Structure formats: structure tokens, C-alpha cells
Amino acid sequence: MEMSLKDKSIAVIGLGLLGTSLAMALKGKCRELTGWSRQEKVRRYVLDNGIVDNAPESPSEAVCNADITVLCLPIPVICDFLRQHAGDFKSGAVVTDIGSVKGIIVRTGEEALTPSGVKFVGSHPMAGTEKTGAFAAFPGLYDHAEVFITPTENTDESALSSVYALWSAVGTAIRVITPDYHDRLVAHTSHISHLLALGITLSVLNEDDPQLRRDRFSGCATGFRDTSRIASSSPSMWREIIEANQQPVLEAIAEFERYFNEIKELIKSGRFDEFEKLFARGKELRDSWIAYKNSEHNCKW
Amino acid sequence: MEMSLKDKSIAVIGLGLLGTSLAMALKGKCRELTGWSRQEKVRRYVLDNGIVDNAPESPSEAVCNADITVLCLPIPVICDFLRQHAGDFKSGAVVTDIGSVKGIIVRTGEEALTPSGVKFVGSHPMAGTEKTGAFAAFPGLYDHAEVFITPTENTDESALSSVYALWSAVGTAIRVITPDYHDRLVAHTSHISHLLALGITLSVLNEDDPQLRRDRFSGCATGFRDTSRIASSSPSMWREIIEANQQPVLEAIAEFERYFNEIKELIKSGRFDEFEKLFARGKELRDSWIAYKNSEHNCKW
Numbered sequence: 001m002e003m004s005l006k007d008k009s010i011a012v013i014g015l016g017l018l019g020t021s022l023a024m025a026l027k028g029k030c031r032e033l034t035g036w037s038r039q040e041k042v043r044r045y046v047l048d049n050g051i052v053d054n055a056p057e058s059p060s061e062a063v064c065n066a067d068i069t070v071l072c073l074p075i076p077v078i079c080d081f082l083r084q085h086a087g088d089f090k091s092g093a094v095v096t097d098i099g100s101v102k103g104i105i106v107r108t109g110e111e112a113l114t115p116s117g118v119k120f121v122g123s124h125p126m127a128g129t130e131k132t133g134a135f136a137a138f139p140g141l142y143d144h145a146e147v148f149i150t151p152t153e154n155t156d157e158s159a160l161s162s163v164y165a166l167w168s169a170v171g172t173a174i175r176v177i178t179p180d181y182h183d184r185l186v187a188h189t190s191h192i193s194h195l196l197a198l199g200i201t202l203s204v205l206n207e208d209d210p211q212l213r214r215d216r217f218s219g220c221a222t223g224f225r226d227t228s229r230i231a232s233s234s235p236s237m238w239r240e241i242i243e244a245n246q247q248p249v250l251e252a253i254a255e256f257e258r259y260f261n262e263i264k265e266l267i268k269s270g271r272f273d274e275f276e277k278l279f280a281r282g283k284e285l286r287d288s289w290i291a292y293k294n295s296e297h298n299c300k301w
Numbered sequence: 302m303e304m305s306l307k308d309k310s311i312a313v314i315g316l317g318l319l320g321t322s323l324a325m326a327l328k329g330k331c332r333e334l335t336g337w338s339r340q341e342k343v344r345r346y347v348l349d350n351g352i353v354d355n356a357p358e359s360p361s362e363a364v365c366n367a368d369i370t371v372l373c374l375p376i377p378v379i380c381d382f383l384r385q386h387a388g389d390f391k392s393g394a395v396v397t398d399i400g401s402v403k404g405i406i407v408r409t410g411e412e413a414l415t416p417s418g419v420k421f422v423g424s425h426p427m428a429g430t431e432k433t434g435a436f437a438a439f440p441g442l443y444d445h446a447e448v449f450i451t452p453t454e455n456t457d458e459s460a461l462s463s464v465y466a467l468w469s470a471v472g473t474a475i476r477v478i479t480p481d482y483h484d485r486l487v488a489h490t491s492h493i494s495h496l497l498a499l500g501i502t503l504s505v506l507n508e509d510d511p512q513l514r515r516d517r518f519s520g521c522a523t524g525f526r527d528t529s530r531i532a533s534s535s536p537s538m539w540r541e542i543i544e545a546n547q548q549p550v551l552e553a554i555a556e557f558e559r560y561f562n563e564i565k566e567l568i569k570s571g572r573f574d575e576f577e578k579l580f581a582r583g584k585e586l587r588d589s590w591i592a593y594k595n596s597e598h599n600c601k602w
Contacts, residue, residue, distance in 0.1 A: 185516055190522065194524065195561070195568075198583040202560040206560075215476075218447065218476075223491050227497060228587055229528070239580060242568060259499075263499060267543060277536075282507075289518055290533070
């Protein structure tokens, strides 16, 4: 999979936190780096600060000479861009993305680009902070981040190598899996947690009676704070993710419900010895997960 | 409600984190302070360090002269102690506790103690750390902590005043509510979060297939970490709490399920505009809860 980026021209489309941080991390590692944002002030910022070599106003101009293009846009915008700009890429070019759902993007990319001889390979870097936008970007965002690359049976070997080289260059840990496996995996490891956080927030805080509402607000402490934290995420972003990953999310919901119903039945029927055993099993799993995470890169979770 | 502890003899029964910290915070504020632990080394520790004035081996001896006794024991042990030692308290004495469920304890306390002219009033201080035991105790544990005091229609005014004075003396913020209201409140604000954390941990990590298990362990990040955090709590303690609060917990589960089913139906039927609106409502509630918490005592949540 060894391949150098040194002779490649790379375009980063979309200069939010992830796109701008990627440009910062790629700077100096490729022949030419082009950035595109629909906002003039962002194009000026990345040019003035030497984050990119070029920042044309037109997205067509930004991608037309690129050997590798990375679409750093919201999921539906990635799909729209692939359809609208399919004819703007040069033949033989490689296109990837950073979307956190892969099936719908990879299908759209292959359908839109294959007729023009352009190669699409999906990527999903697990990176981010609580901030958004170009001005929150920093070059170390991808250090040790996990990236999924999701080729299909249609994927060209050399296109896969280019995308692999791209993510290697910015210091990520790469896993190659299929788009469907990816989407089922993240439905479990990430998407369903957001639905639970939303559900607990609504069921605890969405209370009309003023006295009860005040008591609920006051009575919630650190347990609730952490269980509900990701309910404070972006509603539009999570709508896009859940909409793009509908079926795997419904499967993850069903799997959660199986366990939650088991917990409920143990409580309802007073089988508290079994409840305690199940809780001990959960604690054992979570403690071993924390130990696993702490053993990776010497991080402290 | 003003009353001094200066002329009172106080007994703290059970010298774990909460009991020992309470003794430390009460030191010098009452006439006499007695501690009891079933562990000889803990009795020696609190005596040798001047945390209490007396630490007799016998629990009967520890409570027999106390004006106020505070039972700092696990929930079922509080109930057992009340039944077994009802005859050991002096007539007119006041007994309270620190159990995190109130209905069952208050009923047990009133039934067991009223015949001997001893007054029971339940308390629940919302205090603790991730540590346990006397050696983790510190005098500031109760500073600004919220305490629920839960009188009933049977509660004597002067007994309520004594318990109020006790918790005032250690710097807590006091709320007086009924045991039933308390138990429904904490079922929502605390207990159900532990069941969700357990459910998500089991549904994500309890996977037999080695490859999928490895991918789940690897793929989980900060969202899962926080949503699942309290699944690492003590299984025996949470068994005791849930067992003692069975019906309110089942009601809180039902309320959560109503919202979670609404979320699921929106996803299943593809009504993503409504899903986004509901997510925005959850975010608004949680963000306003965080702002409310940050405005209390200038804490940073």
C-alpha cells in the first residue's frame, strides 16, 4: 500500500473544522494543495495563512486538476456535490470524503463518477472536537485518529492506495472495511448513543409542571450530565447522519431494546439476584473497554 | 427551624465515605460525637485521628446515649439496623439516615421506632465521589451538597428541626419533600440513567464474535464513554437501590420508553424533519439545564 503523495495535487472541498485541519496536516506533504469553501472569508483565511496554495471561488476549478479530492462536507452536500460535479474531475482522479455514514455516499460516488473514469473510495475519520468551523482547525486533529476506508468490489487497487497514502500522511490509524459493515458498526458504537441521550433528556427535563420541572433540573447531577451529554450535539448534523443510516440504526435500536427489556423484566418480576449479575456483567465489559482504550496510545479515558 | 447542635450527642453508624466525612464535618459542632463501624481497624482510625470522641465496639452502646443518630449504611442494612436496634435508642431520640431511597426506609423507621418513643426522619444527601471507605473521607464532602429531608404526616416538628440543624451544620442546601415524591424524583433524575448506561454497554460490548467484538471495542469513542460511564458503578449498590425503588423506577422506565418509541417511530417512518425538531428540543432542554447548573454556586458543569 506504499505510495507517496509528493507528486500529487490534492483538493480539500469544504473548509470547516475537519477540512481545514486536514489541509493544515497535508501542507508540505503533496505537490499542490487547493482548498474550497463557499464562504469568501474562509477562502481568504486559508490563503492568507498559507494553509493552502490555491483557493479558487469556483468548486469546478478547485477539483479540475486534482489527483485526489477530499469532500469535507455534510453528508447530503457530499451526495449533491458528487452528482453535480461528476464532470468536473479529471479522468483517473481519485475522490474520497469524510462522511460518517458510508453506504449511501459510496453508492452515490460510484454511480456518479464511474462513467467519467473517476474513482470514488469512501473514508470516515473518527476525529472532531466540540467546536466547528475553519477558525477552530488545528494541524494535529488527525494524530492517532482512527480512519475507516471503505472500498467495495468495484474499487480500483491504485485508488485505494492513494486514499490509504492520504490518511497515512496525516498520522491516522487505518482500518479497511466494507461500507455496510462500517454503517452497522457506527450505528452501534456511536449513533444509538445519541438517541438514548436524546430520549433520557426529553423524559427527564421535558416537564410542563413548573415545580416538578424545577425539581428535575435541580435533582439531576453528574450521572445524568454524562448520560445525556451528546444530546447537546447539532440537531441538523444528527438528522443527516440518522437519515443516511436509517436501517442499521433501527437494527441497533432493536438490539438495545432486547437488553433494556431484559433489564426491565428482571426489575418488574423482582429477580434482583439476576439483575445484580447482569449489572456486574455490564460493569466488567465497560471496565475492560476502558482498560483497552487506556492501553492504546497511552491515552487516559 | 433554628436549633443548635451544641448540646447534642450525635452518633454516626457506619463509617464508610459518607459516614466518616459526616463525622469529620460535625467535629466540634456538637457536644459529643460517637462513631461505629463493624471493622475494628476503622474504629481505631477514627479514634486515633480524633475524628470522633468515642468508637465503641457495640452498636447498641454507640446509639444508647445519642440525641441524634445518623445511619450511614447500605439501604437493606439501614432497614435491618432499625428493626434489630429499635430498643437500643433512648426515648425521645431522633434517628435519620443517608439512604438514596426513602419510602421503604421511612416506613421501616416509623414502624420500628414509634413504639419506643424514638423519632425517625429520612434524609438523602446527594454527595459522594468515585471512591469508597473511611480512608477516602474528607470534611468538605457535604459543602453545598443538596440534601433531601423527607418527613411524613407522622413526623414530629422538633425531630424535623434536629435533622434540619444537622444538615445545616455541615453546609448543605436542604429541600424538604415527601418520601414518595423523593423516590419518584430520583427514579427520573438518577436511577433510570444507570439502567440506560447498563443497556447500552451490554448491547454494544456484549458480543461473542471476536472480530466484531474487537471492532466494537475499537470503534467506541467519547460519546459511548460518557453515555455508558455509570455502568461502571457498584452492582451491589445499584441492585439495592433499584430493588428498594422498584415501582418508581418502573414508572421512569415507562416514561423513557414513551419518548424513545417516539424517536424510533420518527426514524422508522422517515419523518426526519420532525426528528430534527425533537432533537433540537432535547438540545435546548439540555443546554438550559447546563446553564442552570452553572448558575448555581458558580460551578462549571
